[in-house]
Amino acid sequence: MTDNQRAAFEAEMRKDLGMPEYVELNWEADYVATAWKYYQAALASPEAQALRKDAERYRFIRPGDATVWCSSGDYPMENENLDAAIDAAMEEQK
Structure with a gap:
């Protein structure tokens, strides 16, 4: 708690x-x-965990501390692809 x-x-x-x-x-x-x-x-609950993960992604990209670059094969990055890219960038900064 x-x-x-x-x-x-x-x-x-x-x-x-x-x-x-x-x-x-x-x-x-x-x-x-x-x-x-x-x-x-x-x-x-799974719903709360999903919302928490989305909030973490937003807080990660909101301050401008990270840039998610799109490779030509993944452009435009939407939905799950963008989530995965943000998750990978978050892991790199740990």
Whole structure:
């Protein structure tokens, strides 16, 4: 669990339960534990993983830190070809 995930979950739980921020969330409570289990399952879903990968690609090319060059055989690069090229460029920079 990251700090951002925990904070987002706690904010939603507080909103749902009408709890002020100064009251500590009881992580042992059945309702909270069950909600946390489903929250984690949603984050691990294939759909969420695909969205996360797309977001990583966008963040990779957005700042202008990388250029994806198209070879003459792959031009124009669209969809899966472009995704694969971005993934390869991301791996090179690791």
